[in-house]
Amino acid sequence: xxxxRVQQIASLSKCMDTIPTDYIRSENEQPAVTTFHGAVLEVxxxxxxxxxxxxxxxxxxxxxxxxxxxxxxxxxxxxxxMRKLQQVGKEFFELPLExxxxxxxxxxxxxxxxxxxxxxxxxxxxxxxxxxxFHIIWPPSAINYRFWPKNPPSYRETSEDYAKRLRGxxxxxxxxxxxxxxxEPSEMKDGMGGEDLIYMMKINYYPPCPRPDLALxxxxxxxxSGLTILVPNEVPGxxxxxxxxxxxxxxxxxxxxxxxxxxxxxxxxxxxxxxxxRTTVNKEMTRxxxxxxxxxxxxxxxxxxxxxxNEENPPKFKTKKFKDYAYxxxxxxxx
Ligand code: OGA
Ligand code: NI
Numbered sequence: 001x002x003x004x005r006v007q008q009i010a011s012l013s014k015c016m017d018t019i020p021t022d023y024i025r026s027e028n029e030q031p032a033v034t035t036f037h038g039a040v041l042e043v044x045x046x047x048x049x050x051x052x053x054x055x056x057x058x059x060x061x062x063x064x065x066x067x068x069x070x071x072x073x074x075x076x077x078x079x080x081x082m083r084k085l086q087q088v089g090k091e092f093f094e095l096p097l098e099x100x101x102x103x104x105x106x107x108x109x110x111x112x113x114x115x116x117x118x119x120x121x122x123x124x125x126x127x128x129x130x131x132x133x134f135h136i137i138w139p140p141s142a143i144n145y146r147f148w149p150k151n152p153p154s155y156r157e158t159s160e161d162y163a164k165r166l167r168g169x170x171x172x173x174x175x176x177x178x179x180x181x182x183x184e185p186s187e188m189k190d191g192m193g194g195e196d197l198i199y200m201m202k203i204n205y206y207p208p209c210p211r212p213d214l215a216l217x218x219x220x221x222x223x224x225s226g227l228t229i230l231v232p233n234e235v236p237g238x239x240x241x242x243x244x245x246x247x248x249x250x251x252x253x254x255x256x257x258x259x260x261x262x263x264x265x266x267x268x269x270x271x272x273x274x275x276x277x278r279t280t281v282n283k284e285m286t287r288x289x290x291x292x293x294x295x296x297x298x299x300x301x302x303x304x305x306x307x308x309x310n311e312e313n314p315p316k317f318k319t320k321k322f323k324d325y326a327y328x329x330x331x332x333x334x335x
Contacts, residue, residue, distance in 0.1 A: 061180025068275030
């Protein structure tokens with residue numbers, strides 16, 4: 001059988017000190033050459049239990065304008081719920097390949113859901129050192145359980161529990177982001193499709209890599225979602241680009257990492273910025289992450305919110321359906 005999954009390639013290259021050339025990035029991308037060391041700047045960390053809501057709004061607004069990314073602590077999702085989410089995901093990826101292939105992406109299908117390896121057209125044919133699993137976790141009408149692992153048996157209940165808790169955090173985030181722009185609390189979420197908002201879960205699995213200095217996990221990109229809320233495991237790897245440098249994002253136990261995606265950048269008419277980020281891999285340890293992409297439904301038209309546009313601030317983006325935006329992004333066509 002053709003070796004397709006990075007997990008298989010990793011297990012074969014364990015005792016070597018090389019990786020297949022497909023995974024060696026060009027020099028201007030290699031983490032060993034391009035990472036800023038001795039970081040003086042750090043992605044903002046925001047405590048959501050602060051009784052001063054105005055302060056939270058100010059911090060989130062500032063972080064979203066300056067960085068497009070921040071971490072939140074005391075967000076209300078119990079530690080146990082996050083621990084279980086990580087446990088069932090890890091158990092799934094540790095199953096034999098044949099079992100994982102039962103929920104594989106359907107070849108040739110437009111649907112991104114399922115177990116897979118490559119997501120979009122690769123730049124210069126270079127590959128990322130990562131496998132993934134995608135499936136929708138909310139709303140119930142959009143869920144297709146065909147792409148949810150049956151094993152471990154508690155996978156479904158655990159993921160549903162996380163989805164339920166995450167909705168509370170997401171609603172709060174949209175509210176704070178609205179207030180940070182002087183909008184009504186519901187305006188940002190309404191712009192994203194309101195209750196039809198889609199929660200797309202992704203699990204990234206980055207096996208140990210013999211040459212982490214030469215490879216990347218996920219290549220540099222911005223998320224096409226509105227907002228992405230991510231749970232990492234304890235192995236660092238996420239990097240963000242700011243003022244010409246790549247910075248490591250520090251691991252904080254039980255924190256959630258919130259990314260501003262392209263759709264919020266568009267709705268805010270670029271007041272908030274969609275963060276450019278990538279991931280590095282590790283020589284000995286397996287990195288995993290659980291981002292949930294909060295996306296508008298396919299038919300939702302997204303453009304700058306009219307209140308944010310005037311003569312001094314003309315619209316910076318076209319208004320278009322999310323499905324058309326997604327098609328261009330995945331096929332690397334101009335928007
Ligand atoms: C992604 C992504 C970051 C991470 O999957 O879009 O940016 O920390 N992942 O794994
Ligand atoms: Ni991303």
